[in-house]
Amino acid sequence: MALRYALLAALHEQPATGYDLNQRFRTRLANVWNASHQQIYRELGKLLELEMLRVEEVSQDERPDKRVYEVTDKGISALASWLREFQPRPPTRDPFLVKLFAGDLVDIGCLREEAAIIKAGWVEQLGYFRVIENTYFRDPQRLPRQYRLQHLALRRGILGMESALRWMDELEDGLGDMDTDSA
């Protein structure tokens, strides 16, 4: 259900196509919400039916036509009332940590390789978040409330990635001491 409100919030900030939303989810909103394009198009369809969105068909030369979605008053009020409800925390589910728990079956070499890939992803993500911060949120005190709130959400991503990378250092140290073969 939260996907619905993530879409409404994103479109309330700025009307967009399904394609645009997919881009945003994978970049600026990477730390907030993730959804595949299939999920996005399906939910956009439902929100249209519910009249929480309206759509404008835009013909383009040299590009496929596109459908730009915008939030209706009904959508705004649905979003507003969702915002007032307490939302349960998302559950934690990390397959890499599951691997660490399988102790005597796991191959430390595999773990090191996987850790390196994960680390590279985190480094990239953190770099990206910092670019956004330096570009749009240089002086957050002076920004209007809306952007200060977005900056706070971004800070969660930055602090989270920094902490993840500090853990990665501990992990590399810890794995470094161990034999490569399992058992």
Next chain:
Amino acid sequence: MALRYALLAALHEQPATGYDLNQRFRTRLANVWNASHQQIYRELGKLLELEMLRVEEVSQDERPDKRVYEVTDKGISALASWLREFQPRPPTRDPFLVKLFAGDLVDIGCLREEAAIIKAGWVEQLGYFRVIENTYFRDPQRLPRQYRLQHLALRRGILGMESALRWMDELEDGLGDMDTDSA
């Protein structure tokens, strides 16, 4: 699919009932994997059919009978080969951050209340993780490999919660400056 291997890993560490597994997921494994009892029982059933688990029925006086599950050789080898495959990262989906993105519709008072509840949960979680660390992992260098790996997984939880709480301080500061009413 990863739930399956989380169960196999947990049962490989120590045979248990569905009920026990539910307890573990909500406590020691809280940082690694979450699953409801319905999911657990369903997956245990499938794993039995696949002969990756065997079950021993234990009659108890003064308590309901219980079914203790244990991993079979087939289960071990399925787990071992899963461990060798790269596992994709879990997606990020945080409804509270979605709220921060809805900037001009959100009521800061609501946000403060929700933040307080979330913070309390994080403080509790961190306290719990630290108790485990102080109880079982006082001198990790001397522990056998299996427990050092588990300690590293726990460290992820501890560093993650510390970082979450540092963010919470930033959030409280940021929200403190804002008016209570929306728009």
Next chain:
DNA sequence: TCGCGCATGTAAGTTGTTACATGATTTA
């Protein structure tokens, strides 16, 4: 000409949640 970016979708399957269901014993 091969792949990538733009742009939108359908269908089938898996995973996860919510609601319902039972029943004994211990603790407040």
Next chain:
DNA sequence: TAAATCATGTAACAACTTACATGCGCGA
């Protein structure tokens, strides 16, 4: 006597993933 803990499940639904499907224009 009411609630919590132990102990196990079924059924229905919602959310999410994976595979399939199309088609144009641009750059290497």
